[in-house]
Amino acid sequence: MPPTKATAKAEETGLKILDSALTLFREEGFDTATMRDIAVKAGVATGAAYYYYPSKDAIVMDFYQRACAEMQPKIEAALEHANTLETRLRELIRVKLVHFAPNRSVLRALLRNGADPKHPLSPFSPETKAIRDVDIAWFRKILDDCGTRIPRDLEPRLPGVLWFFQMGVIFFWVIDESPNQSRTAKLLDLASKSVATLVKVSALPLMRPVRKSALQLIEVVKGD
Amino acid sequence: MPPTKATAKAEETGLKILDSALTLFREEGFDTATMRDIAVKAGVATGAAYYYYPSKDAIVMDFYQRACAEMQPKIEAALEHANTLETRLRELIRVKLVHFAPNRSVLRALLRNGADPKHPLSPFSPETKAIRDVDIAWFRKILDDCGTRIPRDLEPRLPGVLWFFQMGVIFFWVIDESPNQSRTAKLLDLASKSVATLVKVSALPLMRPVRKSALQLIEVVKGD
DNA sequence: CGTTTGTTCTGAACGCGTTCAAAATAGTCC
DNA sequence: GGACTATTTTGAACGCGTTCAGAACAAACG
Numbered sequence: 001m002p003p004t005k006a007t008a009k010a011e012e013t014g015l016k017i018l019d020s021a022l023t024l025f026r027e028e029g030f031d032t033a034t035m036r037d038i039a040v041k042a043g044v045a046t047g048a049a050y051y052y053y054p055s056k057d058a059i060v061m062d063f064y065q066r067a068c069a070e071m072q073p074k075i076e077a078a079l080e081h082a083n084t085l086e087t088r089l090r091e092l093i094r095v096k097l098v099h100f101a102p103n104r105s106v107l108r109a110l111l112r113n114g115a116d117p118k119h120p121l122s123p124f125s126p127e128t129k130a131i132r133d134v135d136i137a138w139f140r141k142i143l144d145d146c147g148t149r150i151p152r153d154l155e156p157r158l159p160g161v162l163w164f165f166q167m168g169v170i171f172f173w174v175i176d177e178s179p180n181q182s183r184t185a186k187l188l189d190l191a192s193k194s195v196a197t198l199v200k201v202s203a204l205p206l207m208r209p210v211r212k213s214a215l216q217l218i219e220v221v222k223g224d
Numbered sequence: 225m226p227p228t229k230a231t232a233k234a235e236e237t238g239l240k241i242l243d244s245a246l247t248l249f250r251e252e253g254f255d256t257a258t259m260r261d262i263a264v265k266a267g268v269a270t271g272a273a274y275y276y277y278p279s280k281d282a283i284v285m286d287f288y289q290r291a292c293a294e295m296q297p298k299i300e301a302a303l304e305h306a307n308t309l310e311t312r313l314r315e316l317i318r319v320k321l322v323h324f325a326p327n328r329s330v331l332r333a334l335l336r337n338g339a340d341p342k343h344p345l346s347p348f349s350p351e352t353k354a355i356r357d358v359d360i361a362w363f364r365k366i367l368d369d370c371g372t373r374i375p376r377d378l379e380p381r382l383p384g385v386l387w388f389f390q391m392g393v394i395f396f397w398v399i400d401e402s403p404n405q406s407r408t409a410k411l412l413d414l415a416s417k418s419v420a421t422l423v424k425v426s427a428l429p430l431m432r433p434v435r436k437s438a439l440q441l442i443e444v445v446k447g448d
Numbered sequence: 449c450g451t452t453t454g455t456t457c458t459g460a461a462c463g464c465g466t467t468c469a470a471a472a473t474a475g476t477c478c
Numbered sequence: 479g480g481a482c483t484a485t486t487t488t489g490a491a492c493g494c495g496t497t498c499a500g501a502a503c504a505a506a507c508g
Contacts, residue, residue, distance in 0.1 A: 007504075010456065035495060045458045047497080056495065112339050116332070117399055175341055178448070186444045194437050213418050220411045224402070233474090237486080259465060269488045271467080280465065 014052040016042045021049075021059045022106065030060070030109035057121050060110050061128075063103065068131050071099050075138060086196035088142040090188055093166050097173055097184065104181075108174045114167075123167055136163045148196070151203050151211060157218050158199070165195060238276040240266045245273075245283045246330065254284070254333035281345050284334050285352075287327065292355050295323050299362060310420035312366040314412055317390050321397055321408070328405075332398045338391075347391055360387045372420070375427050378435060381442050382423070389419060 020041035024033035035056055039046045053059050078095045082088040100107050110121050117124040123132065139159040143150055150158060169191065173184040202211050244265035248257035259280055263270045277283050302315040324331050334345050341348040347356065363383040367374055374382060393415065397408040426435050 007455075009504095013456080034493080036493090046495095047459065048457050050496070050498095051456065054496095108340070113336070114339060115336050115395070115399065171339070172445070175339065183444055183447070187441070190437070190441050190444060194441060197434075197437075210421075213414065213421075217411070217414050217418060220407055220414060221396070223407070233486085258463080260463090270465095271489065272487055274466065274468095275486065278466095 013042070013044060013048065017044065017049050017052050018059060018062060022063055022103065025060075025106045025109070026103060029105055057109075057113075060106055061121060063106060064110055064128075065131060067099060067103075068134065071096060072134075074099060079142065083147065084196065085142065085146040085148045085199060086192050088146055089162065089195060090192035092138060092142060093169055093188060093192070096166075096170065097181075097188075100170075104174060107170070111171055111174050114171065132163070135166070136160055139163050139166075148200055149203050150199065153215060154199075154202060154211060157215065157222075160222065161218060162195070165191070237266070237268065237272065241268065241273050241276050242283060242286060246287055246327065249284075249330045249333070250327060253329055281333075281337075284330055285345060287330060288334055288352075289355060291323060291327075292358065295320060296358075298323060303366065307371065308420065309366065309370040309372045309423060310416050312370055313386065313419060314416035316362060316366060317393055317412060317416070320390075320394065321405075321412075324394075328398060331394070335395055335398050338395065356387070359390070360384055363387050363390075372424055373427050374423065375435060377439060378423075378426060381439065381446075384446065385442060386419070389415070 017038065021033070021038045024037055024041060027033075035049055036046050038059075039049045042049070053062065074095050075092060078091040079088055082091045111123070113119040113121045114123055116122055119125060120127040122128065136159045139162040143155075143158055143162075169184065169188055172187060173181055176184045178184075201207060202214075241262065245257070245262045248261055248265060251257075259273055260270050262283075263273050266273070277286065298319050299316060302319045303312055306312040306315045335347070337343040337345045338347055340346055343349060344351040346352065360383045363386040367379075367382055367386075393408065393412055396411060397405055400408045402408075425431060426438075
């Protein structure tokens with residue numbers, strides 16, 4: 001959102017800038033749309049955009065936050081009709097892809113900097129922690145009552161791992177140029193099934209050493 | 225390398241520009257070092273740098289290519305003393321980390337754009353295919369005579385998968401801010417062991433369905 | 449009403465990567 | 479040597495994201 005401003009008129013200007021930006025991003029891509037274009041389209045001076053958003057990236061961030069908020073009820077609805085871990089995982093992620101679909105290229109601009117956790121736009125940055133926590137809570141939820149027994153030692157780590165898995169799928173989707181992103185659809189089907197199976201299998205007594213190794217790895221990756 | 229120029233003096237100028245750039249990148253980071261700085265340090269005008277390199281990124285690319293070439297004998301040496309899949313995998317990757325260590329931040333600039341396969345600097349781009357192929361050949365080699373039996377169906381895909389695994393480790397290393405990148409060291413140890421175990425286990429008759437699923441996934445991700 | 453204080457907006461300017469017409473230099477042939 | 483071509487180098491200029499001093503406007507108070 002444009003950071004809360006005093007007057008109603010200001011609120012409106014902020015939204016106008018956001019709207020102009022997103023339209024231009026969609027129409028001609030993030031890089032091609034310049035801050036000057038955005039300002040002109042919103043009917044303000046270049047500098048005005050910076051009164052509402054500290055940077056071009058921040059506009060994308062705002063879009064991302066709003067999108068996440070809008071998605072919450074959609075996610076809830078999608079999970080109603082899904083009971084198994086596999087279907088819940090798949091539907092949860094599918095809701096996001098569908099919701100982001102019209103703005104796939106905007107998301108690409110965001111995930112470009114996914115590399116650097118120091119970058120404010122990274123899905124791993126402190127700035128995005130709030131969103132991440134909400135996301136991860138959903139994965140905890142779908143593990144909670146899915147009928148699959150989760151090993152005690154895996155339980156606290158698994159939501160985060162599934163979130164990471166989700167980021168991988170979204171990332172793949174963003175760069176997937178196949179018609180209608182059909183490759184991602186296939187990937188999501190296959191991967192959801194595999195992940196669900198893996199979780200199930202990981203509970204077998206025989207798998208204890210494998211699970212312990214995996215947990216060690218997770219610990220190293222997460223620990224900082 | 226600076227694209228082949230006619231005179232020896234030109235060759236030298238090109239190297240001077242490369243050298244100045246890398247020094248500045250190391251000293252103050254990729255973003256802070258400007259093309260003007262680089263040119264001044266090399267004793268030429270700003271535009272001269274663009275006679276040798278089409279972009280700032282291209283300098284990093286050149287560094288990367290040279291580094292890969294220099295690494296070949298080091299890799300060969302490292303593999304002499306390693307016989308198991310686990311140790312070979314670990315040593316192969318370790319050689320790269322050690323070699324890149326003084327220029328970790330330069331590599332970071334390169335991997336920043338790893339996201340977009342359309343970006344020329346991406347490790348997945350057509351522009352980097354030659355390097356990638358050489359890399360993958362090494363992974364084929366360490367699978368060849370490591371004493372572990374590789375399932376027939378997995379064999380053609382596995383080198384690419386291991387290369388991808390390597391990119392993951394390098395990526396983690398590049399953003400690893402722990403002292404001396406000790407977390408990466410731990411990760412590399414654990415992950416090499418796990419990967420080697422996985423490969424071994426994947427050959428068991430019991431694991432056939434799991435392996436087939438994994439292969440399907442690989443197919444979807446690679447196929448384009 | 450005028451003054452004052454805070455909010456919103458302006459547009460010129462900065463530093464960056466990059467481009468390019470033209471100048472300087474080197475190489476070649478008579 | 480001089481004339482002509484190809485290579486190398488220059489530095490001003492462009493478009494971008496961003497900054498900032500101050501103009502314009504609104505609200506509150508006397």
